[in-house]
Amino acid sequence: MAQSRQPPARPVFGSLVLIAVVIAGGAAAFAYTAGWFSPQRLTPDKFVDAFTPLTGPPLGHRRNHAKGICFTGVFEANGAGPALSHAQVFTRGQYPVLGRFNLGTPDPNAPDATVRVRGLGLRISPPDGQEWRSAMVNPPFFPVSTPQAFYELLLASGSKDPDAMKTFVATHPEFAAFGAWAKDGPWTGSYAEDRFNGLNSFVFTDGSGAEHTVRWSLLPTAQPVPVSHDELVKRGPDFLEQEIAERVRGAPQRWTMVVTVANPGDPTSDPSKAWPEDRRVVEVGTLIVQEIQPERDGPCRDINFDPTVLPSGMRTSDDPFPAARSSVYAKSFDRRTAEAKDYPRTATDTKP
Numbered sequence: 001m002a003q004s005r006q007p008p009a010r011p012v013f014g015s016l017v018l019i020a021v022v023i024a025g026g027a028a029a030f031a032y033t034a035g036w037f038s039p040q041r042l043t044p045d046k047f048v049d050a051f052t053p054l055t056g057p058p059l060g061h062r063r064n065h066a067k068g069i070c071f072t073g074v075f076e077a078n079g080a081g082p083a084l085s086h087a088q089v090f091t092r093g094q095y096p097v098l099g100r101f102n103l104g105t106p107d108p109n110a111p112d113a114t115v116r117v118r119g120l121g122l123r124i125s126p127p128d129g130q131e132w133r134s135a136m137v138n139p140p141f142f143p144v145s146t147p148q149a150f151y152e153l154l155l156a157s158g159s160k161d162p163d164a165m166k167t168f169v170a171t172h173p174e175f176a177a178f179g180a181w182a183k184d185g186p187w188t189g190s191y192a193e194d195r196f197n198g199l200n201s202f203v204f205t206d207g208s209g210a211e212h213t214v215r216w217s218l219l220p221t222a223q224p225v226p227v228s229h230d231e232l233v234k235r236g237p238d239f240l241e242q243e244i245a246e247r248v249r250g251a252p253q254r255w256t257m258v259v260t261v262a263n264p265g266d267p268t269s270d271p272s273k274a275w276p277e278d279r280r281v282v283e284v285g286t287l288i289v290q291e292i293q294p295e296r297d298g299p300c301r302d303i304n305f306d307p308t309v310l311p312s313g314m315r316t317s318d319d320p321f322p323a324a325r326s327s328v329y330a331k332s333f334d335r336r337t338a339e340a341k342d343y344p345r346t347a348t349d350t351k352p
């Protein structure tokens with residue numbers, strides 16, 4: 001006689017509960033990350049949105065520093081850097097560089113003379129594969145002390161309220177120094193004559209394990225020639241790109257990389273505060289820009305110069321900016337790369 005074989009009872013209910021818990025947990029984590037539980041929280045999405053000009057987002061372009069031009073070259077390490085960091089990029093030698101000269105504006109078509117802040121994105125790639133990425137600017141300090149204050153500055157400067165900037169300045173006294181630089185600081189007629197400052201602080205670890213809190217800058221070897229703003233206006237909307245392309249065609253352009261070491265007690269978490277002039281400075285090498293390429297089809301188009309991409313021997317410090325920048329740059333990168341059709345390439349042999 002055939003025996004009826006009942007499959008053993010399975011704890012179906014228990015499995016369903018487990019699945020529901022896992023899904024609910026994932027959804028809650030997503031909602032938390034997106035800031036849905038805390039609408040006041042500053043998220044990368046809100047930060048990126050705050051850069052949007054009245055004319056709308058620059059589709060396909062970086063959400064800030066949207067106007068730029070690519071370069072390639074080398075970083076020539078002079079062998080002095082290992083006193084501060086054991087990163088391979090400081091071992092004497094030449095390492096390939098990819099970079100981007102840019103202007104601090106969300107408008108990729110802004111006339112050059114209308115933009116006060118100029119920038120330089122840099123990636124140095126030593127053979128051990130541990131890249132050093134950085135994005136530097138020409139002001140000697142940042143306008144504000146915290147990422148939250150920068151967000152508030154963006155909101156105030158884009159506000160229709162005529163008193164918004166006045167209120168912002170009154171509640172952020174550190175902004176005055178930047179305001180004075182923006183008004184009276186010198187202008188040059190060339191990226192090659194500008195000094196670019198990393199502004200944020202980082203911690204270097206040397207071969208003995210000792211730590212050094214540092215900031216870095218690129219000092220032009222070309223003699224800066226101050227030019228009046230009125231004169232720059234006459235040079236046309238894209239004079240910086242044209243000038244640097246022509247200059248580099250004539251000869252490679254060089255900047256000395258200097259690393260400044262903090263003394264105990266220096267403000268390491270606040271990029272709006274410059275360190276005193278007498279701090280230890282180590283010249284670690286030279287950036288040599290050898291070739292300029294337009295951004296549209298160039299190698300710097302689809303890179304994110306995330307300042308937290310650091311080799312072993314360098315790490316972030318108590319400065320809150322690099323982490324904030326990293327999350328916002330990633331959001332900007334995601335948006336612009338998803339909009340590639342709005343900024344079509346012209347060459348057929350480059351990436352889609």
Ligand code: HEM
Binds near residue numbers: 047062271325
């Ligand atoms: C919380 C503070 C900051 C925010 C939210 C912010 C935001 C942004 C965004 C959205 C981009 C475009 C990123 C991309 O699509 O790849 C960008 C680019 C850039 N930022 Fe910042 N930034 C901040 C602080 C700084 C600081 C302190 C510096 C300089 C020390 C700096 C220098 C630059 C430069 C040079 C670029 C252009 C890099 C490139 O060529 O791709 N930024 N920033």
